[in-house]
Amino acid sequence: xxxxxxxxxxxxxxxxxxxxxxxxxxxxxxxxxxxxxxxxxxxxxxxxxxxxxxxxxxxxxxxxxxxxxxxxxxxxxxxxxxxxxxxxxxxxxxxxxxxxxxxxxxxxxxxxxxxxxxxxxxxxxxxxxxxxxxxxxxxxxxxxxxxxxxxxxxxxxxxxxxxxxxxxxxxxxxxxxxxxxxxxxxxxxxxxxxxxxxxxxxxxxxxxxxxxxxxxxxxxxxxxxxxxxxxxxxxxxxxxxxxxxxxxxxxxxxxxxxxxxxxxxxxxxxxxxxxxxxxxxxxxxxxxxxxxxxxxxxxxxxxxxxxxxxxxxxxxxxxxxxxxxxxxxxxxxxxxxxxxxxxxxxxxxxxxxxxxxxxxxxxxxxxxxxxxxxxxxxxxxxxxxxxxxxxxxxxxxxxxxxxxxxxxxxxxxxxxxxxxxxxxxxxxxxxxxxxxxxxxxxxxxxxxxxxxxxxxxxxxxxxxxxxxxxxxxxxxxxxxxxxxxxxxxxxxxxxxxxxxxxxxxxxxxxxxxxxxxxxxxxxxxxxxxxxxxxxxxxxxxxxxxxxxxxxxxxxxxxxxxxxxxxxxxxxxx
DNA sequence: GCACTCACTTAGAATTGATCAG
DNA sequence: CTGATCAATTCTAAGTGAGTGC
Numbered sequence: 001x002x003x004x005x006x007x008x009x010x011x012x013x014x015x016x017x018x019x020x021x022x023x024x025x026x027x028x029x030x031x032x033x034x035x036x037x038x039x040x041x042x043x044x045x046x047x048x049x050x051x052x053x054x055x056x057x058x059x060x061x062x063x064x065x066x067x068x069x070x071x072x073x074x075x076x077x078x079x080x081x082x083x084x085x086x087x088x089x090x091x092x093x094x095x096x097x098x099x100x101x102x103x104x105x106x107x108x109x110x111x112x113x114x115x116x117x118x119x120x121x122x123x124x125x126x127x128x129x130x131x132x133x134x135x136x137x138x139x140x141x142x143x144x145x146x147x148x149x150x151x152x153x154x155x156x157x158x159x160x161x162x163x164x165x166x167x168x169x170x171x172x173x174x175x176x177x178x179x180x181x182x183x184x185x186x187x188x189x190x191x192x193x194x195x196x197x198x199x200x201x202x203x204x205x206x207x208x209x210x211x212x213x214x215x216x217x218x219x220x221x222x223x224x225x226x227x228x229x230x231x232x233x234x235x236x237x238x239x240x241x242x243x244x245x246x247x248x249x250x251x252x253x254x255x256x257x258x259x260x261x262x263x264x265x266x267x268x269x270x271x272x273x274x275x276x277x278x279x280x281x282x283x284x285x286x287x288x289x290x291x292x293x294x295x296x297x298x299x300x301x302x303x304x305x306x307x308x309x310x311x312x313x314x315x316x317x318x319x320x321x322x323x324x325x326x327x328x329x330x331x332x333x334x335x336x337x338x339x340x341x342x343x344x345x346x347x348x349x350x351x352x353x354x355x356x357x358x359x360x361x362x363x364x365x366x367x368x369x370x371x372x373x374x375x376x377x378x379x380x381x382x383x384x385x386x387x388x389x390x391x392x393x394x395x396x397x398x399x400x401x402x403x404x405x406x407x408x409x410x411x412x413x414x415x416x417x418x419x420x421x422x423x424x425x426x427x428x429x430x431x432x433x434x435x436x437x438x439x440x441x442x443x444x445x446x447x448x449x450x451x452x453x454x455x456x457x458x459x460x461x462x463x464x465x466x467x468x469x470x471x472x473x474x475x476x477x478x479x480x481x482x483x484x485x486x487x488x489x490x491x492x493x494x495x496x497x498x499x500x501x502x503x504x505x506x507x508x509x510x511x512x513x514x515x516x517x518x519x520x521x522x523x524x525x526x527x528x529x530x531x532x533x534x535x536x537x538x539x540x541x542x543x544x545x546x547x548x549x550x551x552x553x554x555x556x557x558x559x560x561x562x563x564x565x566x567x568x569x570x571x572x573x
Numbered sequence: 574g575c576a577c578t579c580a581c582t583t584a585g586a587a588t589t590g591a592t593c594a595g
Numbered sequence: 596c597t598g599a600t601c602a603a604t605t606c607t608a609a610g611t612g613a614g615t616g617c
Contacts, residue, residue: 167607175585175608221580229607235579236607250581299583300611309609343610344584382574385612398582398611445585454600523585530583553603 025220027246031197033152033161035204036225036238037145039168039187042066049119052112053105063096067184070171072116079173085182089171092184152224152240153201160241161224166193172231176310176345180231192227222246232308243558252562255533257394258403259573265403268391269294276357282378286387288361289315289376293400296352297440299343300381300397312341315397316381321371325362326351334359348442405437405531410573412436413540424508427550430540435518437527445523455516462513465506472499534560535567542569 022028044065050057051068060068071080071089079085090108097105105111130138149164169187172180190210197203199217206212213227225238240247261268272294275287292298293315301314313322322340329335332353342348354362365375381397388395412433417426448454476495483492534552538560541548552560 163606165606173586173608178608223580226580232608234608237580239581254582302611304610312609314610344586344608346585381612396612443584448601450600457600526584555604 027222028154028219029198030156030201031152031154031219031224032201033197033204033224034149035195035206036193037149037165038190038207039166045069045116045119050115052115054110055112058104061098061101064093064098064101066169067093067096068111068113069116069120070169070184072113073120074171075113075117079181082181084177084179085171088180088182089184092182096184154240154244154246157245159244159246162239162241164238166227167229167236174310176312176341178310179307180309183231186230188227194226196221196224196226241558243561248559248562251559254402255406255535255573257399258406258533260392261395261399261403262407262573264392265294271391273355273357276361282383284361285365285376285379286384288358288365289379289384290388291354291358293397294404296338296350297401297404297442298348299401300384302381310341310345312343312345314342314381316376316379316384318375319371320366320369320373320375323362323375325359325366327359336362342442346442346444401441402531405441405527406533406536406573408437408440409433409532410536413536417540417544419544422504422507423546423550424512426544426546428514430537430546430551431524432518434524434528434532435522437532438522438524441527441531443523443526444521447520451520455513459513462506462509465502465509469499469502469506472502529556529559533573534563535571536573538563538567539569539571542567 042062044062051060051065052058071093074080080089086108094102094105150161151158152161153159166188167185170185172178172183172185174181190206191213193206193212194214194216195204195212196216196218198219203215223237223239226235228234229236242248242251268290272287272290275283276291278284278287293300299314301317303317304312313319318340322338324337324339326335326337327333329337329351334354334356336352336354336359338348338350338352340348362375365377369375369377385396388397388399413430416429416432418429421429472495476492476499479491479495483489537551538548540546541551548557548564552564557564
């Protein structure tokens with residue numbers, strides 16, 4: 001545990017501690033690291049692995065071959081059948097070809113990557129079949145790499161780095177309907193890399209024969225390494241692990257801001273309800289948008305450059321086509337039906353009864369507009385956040401998500417925890433509370449491919465256990481009967497215990513089945529990691545005598561070390 | 574106001590590793 | 596011991612929001 005002392009100081013010092021040590025935006029005083037680990041160089045295919053064009057064997061130049069292997073490795077994926085993907089890939093691939101290749105290879109549909117694909121599958125298989133010793137050797141090599149490059153020194157602490165390996169080249173896979181899917185993500189070279197470290201540290205040397213793009217000493221940022229990526233032109237960073245002081249402190253601050261919102265949220269809610277009546281259109285739009293952000297935990301919804309990314313929206317960027325108004329629906333009045341793609345192209349679908357004023361305002365906002373027009377045409381995230389800043393220092397749209405997620409967990413835990421339950425049942429309650437939050441935040445996942453099968457397996461286990469229980473009960477009965485005749489109480493006791501044990505096992509399985517079924521399309525981890533004040537969970541564990549390991553795995557315990565140290569059983573969010 | 578850059582958090586999928594039943 | 600299964604970890608895309616300069 002490289003960080004034990006941080007946690008202690010961090011807890012006692014609270015915010016003051018940070019301010020004392022780091023005036024205005026200074027993030028560290030000393031930073032030393034070994035630089036990034038680059039992707040392994042391309043290894044050309046063995047001679048016997050062939051690429052075919054138009055039915056004929058064709059030997060590709062190394063550069064063209066490398067890009068071809070990226071496609072071959074994805075051949076089984078649905079991606080490679082999509083027109084945009086193929087078009088983007090082919091265009092970028094041709095840029096890597098020699099002029100002869102370019103003149104020969106003119107159509108992707110005439111390219112046959114199946115042999116290459118088979119080769120890679122065989123490679124994967126071979127890796128699985130490797131002997132223990134070979135696997136051990138790879139493991140040791142990885143550990144060596146981690147030991148050498150996976151840590152840095154920030155101020156007086158050795159800290160784990162999150163992503164010290166540079167992203168290898170490959171084909172870009174956006175989420176959803178991304179216009180750039182299939183484009184070539186180029187190989188990052190030392191000449192692309194900016195190193196950030198302190199002046200008095202040992203600057204990491206670039207690989208032999210290479211130079212860094214730049215070495216800078218900027219202690220107002222937290223990153224160690226950066227480079228510009230070629231698909232969107234955005235900057236990528238190497239930063240510290242969530243267990244680090246700098247990340248933990250920020251995380252803690254985030255929840256403290258959300259707790260400050262708790263204190264003034266009633267006032268803010270009254271305010272926006274008043275604003276629904278404002279004479280100013282901008283104010284009304286702002287107030288309705290804020291209502292959605294608060295009630296439905298929608299994201300802010302920054303503008304995006306059209307055609308550069310998938311068409312997704314958040315609250316401020318909702319368009320008329322994303323909502324339907326139902327004056328009455330299924331016996332409820334003033335229902336708004338939301339249907340849009342949010343972050344990561346995850347669909348948000350919800351039918352929500354709203355207050356009459358909200359409904360009337362929405363009708364007004366939609367008047368004389370086309371489906372593709374902005375719903376809140378007088379509003380954007382910057383206007384909204386400026387307003388929020390006036391309501392509370394440090395308040396932004398995303399704080400509502402954090403606040404509502406955490407307060408929901410706390411309420412749900414109070415409501416769902418049954419003091420008489422055993423530990424597995426209590427954990428089911430915890431997961432249900434967590435699930436309520438995940439549903440609120442719309443954290444979905446694709447149902448696991450093997451979901452049905454795994455449910456069936458579990459069910460047959462339950463059936464077997466039930467039979468076992470019936471048997472055990474029969475045995476107990478006959479033991480009781482025997483005992484009457486022969487006064488053998490010992491046998492009865494042991495049978496009783498057996499029945500109890502099996503009952504417990506059965507109940508555990510049934511709880512597991514319920515949990516899994518309810519979790520089919522819901523991802524708990526995102527809310528657990530990013531939205532739920534960990535002190536709520538720590539306090540709950542302490543209160544009910546649940547070992548923290550049942551709630552947080554090792555990585556999560558490292559990330560939340562500050563909270564585990566800090567929170568007592570009576571902690572209130 | 575607006576376009577653009579930068580730094581940082583949040584996100585689901587893919588891959589890897591640990592565990593368990595047969 | 597071995598393969599199936601599930602949990603953990605890794606990966607990197609996709610958001611938020613502040614700041615800058617016109």
